[in-house]
Amino acid sequence: EIVLTQSPGALSLSPGERATLSCRASQTVISDYLTWYQQRPGQAPRLLIYGASRRATGIPDRFSGSGSGTDFTLTISRLEPEDFAVYYCQQYDTSTLTFGPGTKVDIK
Amino acid sequence: QVQLQESGPRLVEPSGTLSLTCAVSGDSIINTHYWSWVRQAPGNGLQWIGHIYLTGKTNYNPSLKSRVTITIDRSKNQFSLTLTSVTVADTAVYFCARMLVGAYSWFDPWGQGALVTVSA
Numbered sequence: 001e002i003v004l005t006q007s008p009g010a011l012s013l014s015p016g017e018r019a020t021l022s023c024r025a026s027q028t029v030i031s032d033y034l035t036w037y038q039q040r041p042g043q044a045p046r047l048l049i050y051g052a053s054r055r056a057t058g059i060p061d062r063f064s065g066s067g068s069g070t071d072f073t074l075t076i077s078r079l080e081p082e083d084f085a086v087y088y089c090q091q092y093d094t095s096t097l098t099f100g101p102g103t104k105v106d107i108k
Numbered sequence: 109q110v111q112l113q114e115s116g117p118r119l120v121e122p123s124g125t126l127s128l129t130c131a132v133s134g135d136s137i138i139n140t141h142y143w144s145w146v147r148q149a150p151g152n153g154l155q156w157i158g159h160i161y162l163t164g165k166t167n168y169n170p171s172l173k174s175r176v177t178i179t180i181d182r183s184k185n186q187f188s189l190t191l192t193s194v195t196v197a198d199t200a201v202y203f204c205a206r207m208l209v210g211a212y213s214w215f216d217p218w219g220q221g222a223l224v225t226v227s228a
Contacts, residue, residue: 001170033213037154044203044218045154051212088154092213095167099146099154 002027002093004100012108019076021103023089028069033092036065036074039102040085048087049074079105110134112204112219120198120226126191130204130219137180138162142207143187144215145178147200155200159207160187194226 003026013019023034031052037045047056049065052072062077076083084107089100116128130143137143144159158168160178168176177190191198201223205215 032211035212035214037215039154044205044221045215046218047214047216050214054212056214056216090154090215092209096169097156097213099156101153 001096002029002091002098004089004091004098006087006089006100006103008103009101010104010106012106013079014108015079015081017079019074019079019083019105021074021076021087021105023067023072023074023100025070025072025091029072029091030093031068031072034065034067034072035090035092037088037090038083038085039088040082045088076105081107110206110217112206112217114202114204114219114222116222116224118222118224120194120224121228122195122226124194124226126194126198126202126224126226127188128202128204128222128224129186129188131184131186132206133185135206137185137187138182140210142209143178143180144205144207145189146203146205146215146218148203148221149197149200152200157189157191157202196226198224199226200224 005024007022034052036049039045053065086102086104111133113131142159145157160166175192180187201221203221205218
């Protein structure tokens, strides 16, 4: 099973700042199958980035994803108030999949 | 617009069986998607439970495999989750979701989630 580790566990930033979130895998992940989600309190997760770097429909361009192999990054260029949430990476490997533990981005 | 809605008992006794159904609207369950269950214990992260393909083929999280069954009901356009021998550790919000697997893979959309509490 591929284990995903996210860092930092929590990030305190101010609106307008840049957020850089890391997702590291215990073994090589197929980039096409690396996905990022945003989850706000009391809500279901929301698809942000798929294929490591492709924004889902309706996702603002301040969100970007990058990386390959075992290291992936989600960047939020300028935090808006609605961006303070928990972010999860997820990988799919043929018949199983795993989520990272999440990074909480909260207001400083 | 595709929508998913979980339903089922919200309180289950320890050692009992948890059963949830996900009704799908706006899409046919026999399209080429996987239909999935994901759970989230209070204050914790997301855990994939398993998924079912339109053919009925299933894949389950190895840590839950011995207790999980996911089935599909094409006539009602819904799919279901059964989790046996539950304990308090199974208390969680259970989400159903459509999973696309092809050139890429993602969960979208998700149901709103159903909080199931395991308690006597």
